[in-house]
Amino acid sequence: MKRLTIADIADAAGVSTGAVSYALNGKPGVSAATRERVLQIADSMGWRPSTAARALTRARTGTIGLIVDRPAQVLGIEPFFMQLVSGIEAALKADPSTALMLAVTDDRDTEVETYRRWWAERRVDGVIVVDLNDNDLRTGLLAEIGLPAVALGYPQSRDLPCVWSDDGPPTEEVVGYLAALGHRRIARVAGPVALSHTLRRDEAFTRAAQTHQLEWSKTLHADYSGDSGARAARRLLSERNRATAIIFDNDVMALAAMAAAQEMGISVPEELSILSWDDSALCQLVRPAVTALDRHITQHGVLSIETLNDVLETGTAEHRQAPPPVLMPRASTSRAPR
Known part of the structure; x- marks a missing residue:
């Protein structure tokens, strides 16, 4: 017979x-009515608390976990995670007793097992989850084992508070911006298709292409690496009727594409406009400087710690929406070639 859990x-x-955890352990954070209802339901379901587990939950480890399931060669040059960690560390400065534990895994199964091990050994107080998929299996796992967590991505469950941003409007904004410059053939080089935010950007890009009645639009999916961005650009x-503008889902792919265009004798921005998500320092260090969407990534890190602190203090937290991305026009975009 399956063991009854607090998720049940x-x-x-x-x-x-x-x-449920706060109700069962007599801690503040839930109303009296909710506490009474939870206790009655737990009793009717045959819940028997573990005194050992209760003892363990009273102590804090002073550690927040972050697992990144990306190839090491991609992570090493991906500005997104450096900015995210910068935001997390900035938020943690308010509590010098808390540190960030970072792990890099090669696949989702290893990531899941790491969560189980961390919580079984009480090595972390909670975790920040990244790269959400639709119907992400980690949501159910974290609820089942009772590991406090916050995710970066679109909300999927009341059990997993999320820090998120709506990628639809900014995707439509950049297509409108390029269309206003006269571009009628616009392509997009996206991240992995399995990621929730990739799918929503795909949908928004398709809508925007229809709204602005483009001659054609096309999306290719890549893995965020420079090599994949360059291959997609080439x-x-x-193509004979090639794109006059390309939108990239991260800065690394955008810069690699600029180099590929130069190799092919295609001038940026005179013959090809390039636009990128994220807007790391890389975008302003190259020439021409890259037009980008500033996603306030460090703020995502700050909000994730604030939300996780709410979970640790009260047992629950509301989803938080990050500030919307801001379009930063620079020299890599110009009017479409005649």
Whole structure:
């Protein structure tokens, strides 16, 4: 028979696993009515608390975990995670007793097992989850084992508070910006198709292309690496009726594409406009400087710590929406060639 977990009680009571934990352990953070209802449901389901587990949950480790499931060669040059960690560390300065534990894994199964091991050994107080997929299996796992967590990505469950931003409007904005410059053939080099934010950008790009009645639009999916960005650019620029503008889902791919265009004798921005998401320092260190969407990534890191602190203090937290991205026009975009 399957062992009863607090996730089972949360489903039956219609509350978060954090609320169940606080109700069962007599801690503040839930109303008296909710506490009474949770206790009654738990009793009817045959819940028997573990005194050893209770003892363990009273102590803090002073460590927040972050696992990144990306190839090491991509992570080493990806500005997104450096900015994210910078925001996390800035938020942690308010509590010098808390540190960040970072792990890099090669696949999702290893990531899942690492969560299980960290929580079984009480090595972390909570974790920040990145790269959400739709119907992400980690949401259920974290609720099942009771590991406090916050995710960066679109909200999927009440059990997993999220820090998120709506990628639809900014995607439509950049297509409109390029269309206003006269571009009628616009391509997009996106991240992995499995990621939730990639799918939403795909949908928004398709809508925007229809709205602005482009001659054609096309999306290629890559892995955020410079090599994949350059390959995608060469493929798009080798077509007879080639794109006059390309949008990239990160700065590394955008810069690699600029180099590929130069190799092919295609001038940026006179013959090809390039635009990127994220807007790291790389965008202003190259010539021409790259037009980009500033996503306030460090702020995502700050908000993730603030949200996780709410979970650790009260057992629950609301989803938080980050500031919308801001378009930063620079020299890599110009009017479409005649």
